[in-house]
Amino acid sequence: MRIGIFGTGGMADALGTQWARAGHDLLVSGRDPAKAAALAKQFGARSGSWSDAVEFADAILLALPAESVLDVLDTAGAASGALDGKILIDPTNAIDETLFPQTPPGISMAELITAKAVGAHVVKAFNLCHVDVWRLTPPVFDGRPLAVPLCGGDERALDHVRTLVRDLGCVPIDGGGLDRAVLMEATMAFVVKLWFDGADAQAILPPATV
Template sequence: MRIGTVGNGGMAAALGRHWVRAGHELMIGGRELSRAAATAERIGARSGSLREATAYGEVVLLAVPAEVVLETLVELEFAPGTVLIDCTNALDQRDHSLAEAAMAEAISSAVPHAHVVKAFNLAADTVWRDAPHRFEGRPLGVPLCGDDRAALERVAGLVRDLGCEPVPAGGLARARLLEATAALAIGTWVRGGDVRALFPPLSAA
């Protein structure tokens, strides 16, 4: 599968490394070509501009800060049917609340001919870089929200490439719940809480 990244930072490198190892063809895209090339060299990918990476990928990872996502998308062209993975979280860093709601839906409205899938937003790049993880003998679950079944299946395969387990979480309208969950989790972690202790398994009910 050909994968492009819009962005050349931590998330693009962390996820991209696993996808390259799994045999996918990856292009790291960036505004600064030297930075994109440096990231690509570290993980065994190719590099290009944001436009080149967008045109290259059947699947495109949107990995730029949430505050510049929409203005970045205006500059790019996506082929109809492109699978666009949104891993962003629009957080107010002062109190770790949501600065904007429904990022995935806003992205879908900006690029209506692409199939947006919300994924990978519940953990930092360091978690994905060090994947796979197992907790109590089970792989890390990755919730996915999207409206196109084929797009969800493609992203589910990319989740498995990390040694993680895709978790169907509903349509794209439910992505705002994932974004709110990320805000809750990050705020809890910052304050020293254990987020996993908040969600007991069904067997404990």
């Protein structure tokens, strides 16, 4: 698969490294061309502009701070249809220092991205774990591979992202349509506070049958 990566930070590094190892072709874009080139060299890939990544990619990972995503999409021509038909993978979480969501009530980052990127197919994924989890090879805990929920409305896009999840050694699970992405984002905001407080967040959900 040809994957464009918007961003040069931790998520771009962690997921890009895994996907390069799995044999995918990558192109890295960032505000700092030197950083983008350095990260691309690490992957054995190439770098370029936002528009270069759009032209190159089947799927684009939006590995950017939530507050930058919509501006970058504007620069990449999203409002004029430049991303029509592209798969946009959204791992963002728009939360402030109090760990409260900063999107309008009831609206997810994934939905804001969908409204901005005319014709694109957005899949919410990879937003529930710390970046270091995505560096694990594979992410397995107590013998169980990590399950990764996906929210989206286009089956072809979801199928592509399922492949990328499996390439990490994880298990994709159906999280519902994009309207449920707001629940994923709220879950992250809620659970991360428990982690910061030292709680075993995994222990709050018992098995479905007891």
